[in-house]
Amino acid sequence: MSTTGTTARARRPIIEIRDVERVYDLGKIYVRALDGIDLDILENDYVAVMGPSGSGKSTLMNLLGCLDTPTAGHYLFEGEDVAGMDDDELADIRNRRIGFVFQSFNLLPRATVLRNVELPLVYAGMGREERIERARETLGIVGLSDRAHHRPNELSGGQRQRVAIARALVNNPSVILADEPTGNLDSRTGEDIMVIFESLYRAGNTLIVVTHEDDIARHARRVVRLRDGRIESDEPVERPAPAENALR
Amino acid sequence: MRRFFTEFAENARIAAEQIGAHKMRSLLTALGVIIGVMAVTLMGTAVNGLDKGFSDSLDMLGTDLLYVERWPWGGAGDDWMRYRNRPTFRTDYAHQLNEIILDTPNSALEAAVPCALSFRAIQRGGESVSNVYIVGTTAAYGYVNRADIEFGRFFNDTEYASGRNVIILGYDVAGALFETGRETAIGQDVRIRGLRYEVIGVFRRQGSFLGLQSFDNQAAMPLPALRRFERGNWHTHIRVKMRPDASIHEARSELEGAMRRIRGLLPGQENDFEINQTEMLEDTIGNVKTQIALGGFFITGLALFVGAIGIMNITFVSVRERTREIGTRRALGARRGTILAQFLMEAVGICLIGGAVGLALTVGLKFVFGAAVPAFPFILSPQLIVAAVVVSIATGILSGFVPAFQASRLDPAEALRHE
Structure with a gap:
């Protein structure tokens, strides 16, 4: 039907969220942090999740990352219902299928860059030699091969976040989940990180970036806005800002 | 895994x-x-x-020795009066025991030696060692106790019978009295309560443990020689050596029977003596x-x-x-x-x-x-x-x-x- 080179294939859903609620029981009061959310994330999506504080952004982030489970509704991760999983099963999903990037990097201060990147593979039970090989490869993707034996405190903020990205990538996850990845970086360094995200997206990865900055969200291909525990809007980005241009 | x-x-x-x-x-x-x-x-x-x-x-005390005496080892406790009232223990029981042993076919016992004790100072010139454990015994003592001699010799049967004033000093005692060297003690005289005794031997060093008795701070002499300054039988006991192949149980019961005979105890009467051995310690x-x-x-x-x-x-x-x-x-x-x-x-x-x-x-x-x-x-x-x-x-x-x-x-x- 289409005459323009690429055919639009039906993309596989990674995450399907149906009518999800998350209620916190704070003793005397109940806080309804998420109040009936429907959200699909497809393979090779690049989604920015936005919203003011208190909108349920963090709660959604925790649910998406399998750090928490919904109190009602269904959350299918690659077709499996996360709601019924026990703690160890959730840990395994996080380990093998989700890559986390945090605002404050969360690197282990006493471990070398290489060991930080290896860590998810340790928890996956991979042998030492294979681990080191994979970690080195992944460090190459973020351009830090020469920093493998440094410690985090010997690196700049941008470099640290790149190590964290390598750590998120090392297990070939189904989705990369970044929580305010540029929040602790100056805007130039932040743009560097977005360049890496752009290249990961183009390489076929699925990315979810939680942010409150419009400048960052504009790099994504789709923006989901939350307000008061509901999805306010879910729209494609008309003209994504090419990260490379922002560098100049 | x-x-x-x-x-x-x-x-x-x-x-x-x-x-x-x-x-x-x-x-x-x-x-x-x-x-x-x-x-x-x-x-x-x-x-x-x-x-x-x-x-x-314990090896030094002799694990193959039975000690016959008035008191049990390890304290009499509340029965003190009972032991106190037992008849005096005499050295000649040893001779009677030896006769019974000789008369018993396949006896589990080998030999008995009397030991009368005295705690006295031994002096030589200006030197003095007080409160030495002095044992008066027979010539078999050395054999029964496996007490080795470093210098000189133990006294013999003749010296015992004649009650000659000879003495064998423990290693430490000899060392304290003879600064010129223990070997120089042989042939010298020492004094106990004013009496002269000729040193004819020095026991080999044994070493002591936590103040337990050892031959090092003892002296031995013929029983009649000891009687010249010590009449009492307060600490008198008899050491009986078992045959090496005999069981302790066998030896004990044989010894008990022999002692009852010597003491003239009727069946049903309680023992008025005690048989001690190192196990009790x-x-x-x-x-x-x-x-x-x-x-x-x-x-x-x-x-x-x-x-x-x-x-x-x-x-x-x-x-x-x-x-x-x-x-x-x-x-x-x-x-x-x-x-x-x-x-x-x-x-x-x-x-x-x-x-x-x-x-x-x-x-x-x-x-x-x-x-x-x-x-x-x-x-x-x-x-x-x-x-x-x-x-x-x-x-x-x-x-x-x-x-x-x-x-x-x-x-x-x-x-x-x-x-």
């Missing part, structure tokens, strides 16, 4: 790094364990040494050992209890300091069990270091004590080292479990948000 090993290696590495990063803190925390392990190992070496020293001493030393062990356990328990609380505390602190790290690890796929194991290993690691330091200090102290008290054999057995390691690991697991469990139960999302 593989996952277990990679995680185990990782956790061991983290524990080593953490302990290394807080050396002072870890060492101070380990202090309780150090003291505890020192207490348990020092106590153990002391008990081992006591055992060794004691069994050596083992009961006494058993009490001492139990007391040392109890004291040691108390100190060990106290030190380990205090140490365990310190380790628990420091592990709580460690969990708190690294809450965000726990969150990160959980996000990256660490299971609860992994986190539990991580903090447990840290606590166990501190305890093992404490145990190693404690053991090292014990080894050091062993040498110091060994040099200070050469007579006391301190023995650090492999079992004690194993015990120290087991105690350390157990302390680590017990004290680390609660904080480690708490760490493993942290909500990953909340832990990640922890400042």
Whole structure:
């Protein structure tokens, strides 16, 4: 039907969220942090999740990352219902299928860059030699091969976040989940990180970036806005800002 | 399985790094364990040494000897009056016993020697050794007691029969009286209560243990010679040597029968003498050992209890300091069990270091004590080292479990948000 080179294939859903609620029981009061959310994330999506504080952004982030489970509704991760999983099963999903990037990097201060990147593979039970090989490869993707034996405190903020990205990538996850990845970086360094995200997206990865900055969200291909525990809007980005241009 | 090993290696590495990063803190925390392990190992070496020293001493007293006398060893207790009222013990029972032994076919006994005792000063010129254990006996004494002679000789049957004033000095006694050398004592005279005795021999050095009697501070002479200054039979006893192939039980009952005959006891009448043997002393030393062990356990328990609380505390602190790290690890796929194991290993690691330091200090102290008290054999057995390691690991697991469990139960999302 289409005459323009690429055919639009039906993309596989990674995450399907149906009518999800998350209620916190704070003793005397109940806080309804998420109040009936429907959200699909497809393979090779690049989604920015936005919203003011208190909108349920963090709660959604925790649910998406399998750090928490919904109190009602269904959350299918690659077709499996996360709601019924026990703690160890959730840990395994996080380990093998989700890559986390945090605002404050969360690197282990006493471990070398290489060991930080290896860590998810340790928890996956991979042998030492294979681990080191994979970690080195992944460090190459973020351009830090020469920093493998440094410690985090010997690196700049941008470099640290790149190590964290390598750590998120090392297990070939189904989705990369970044929580305010540029929040602790100056805007130039932040743009560097977005360049890496752009290249990961183009390489076929699925990315979810939680942010409150419009400048960052504009790099994504789709923006989901939350307000008061509901999805306010879910729209494609008309003209994504090419990260490379922002560098100049 | 593989996952277990990679995680185990990782956790061991983290524990080593953490302990290394807080050396002072870890060492101070380990202090309780150090003291505890020192207490348990020092106590153990002391008990081992006591055992060794004691069994050596028993060998000296003679494990094949039966001592017939008025009193039981190890104290009379409330029955004091009963023993007190027994008839006086006489030295000539030994001769009667020897006759009975000769008349008994296949006797389990070999020979009996009388021992009359006196505690007197022995003087020579200006030198004097007070309160020497002087035994008056027969020529068979040397054979029965396996008392070896270093210089000179023991007295013979003729000297016994004639009651010649000769004396054989213990090694220490001879050393104190003859500064010119023990060998120069032979042929010299010493004085006891003004009487002269010629030194004809010096016993070989035996060594003593915790003040137990030894030939080193004794002297021996013919019984008639002793009678010149000691009439009493207060401490008189008879030593009976068993045949090497005889059973103790057999020997004891034969001896009991013979003594009853000598004493003229009717059937149904109670024994009015006592048969003692070195086994009875083992009961006494058993009490001492139990007391040392109890004291040691108390100190060990106290030190380990205090140490365990310190380790628990420091592990709580460690969990708190690294809450965000726990969150990160959980996000990256660490299971609860992994986190539990991580903090447990840290606590166990501190305890093992404490145990190693404690053991090292014990080894050091062993040498110091060994040099200070050469007579006391301190023995650090492999079992004690194993015990120290087991105690350390157990302390680590017990004290680390609660904080480690708490760490493993942290909500990953909340832990990640922890400042």
